Amino acid sequence: YGRVQGVGFRYTTQYEAKKLGLTGYAKNLDDGSVEVVACGEEGQVEKLMQWLKSGGPRSARVERVLSEPHHPSGELTDFRIR
Numbered sequence: 001y002g003r004v005q006g007v008g009f010r011y012t013t014q015y016e017a018k019k020l021g022l023t024g025y026a027k028n029l030d031d032g033s034v035e036v037v038a039c040g041e042e043g044q045v046e047k048l049m050q051w052l053k054s055g056g057p058r059s060a061r062v063e064r065v066l067s068e069p070h071h072p073s074g075e076l077t078d079f080r081i082r
Contacts, residue, residue: 002063004034004056010081012057013048017079020044027082039076 010026013036017024022040029035036052038045053065 003061005032007059008057009034009060012060013052014079014081016051017048020047022048023076023079025076025080025082037070037076038079 005028010028013026013034017026017036017038020040022038022044024037024039026034026036036048038048049065049067052062055062
């Protein structure tokens with residue numbers, strides 16, 4: 001939540017996630033937020049969460065990060081933009 005659409009948030013998140021060896025996706029939602037699903041080693045997922053909570057890309061303004069365990073249906077083989 002915050003200023004996260006139209007500022008390169010998904011693409012920068014994809015870059016950070018790939019750097020950490022994570023799979024999943026980032027997609028814009030109708031309410032103006034971005035949904036990020038990240039799969040991989042717990043420590044690496046936590047590093048991505050900390051990056052998101054610290055504000056993500058410089059052009060974004062992250063107001064709130066919600067997290068919950070998620071077990072995606074189907075195998076995610078890369079980190080994609082949706």
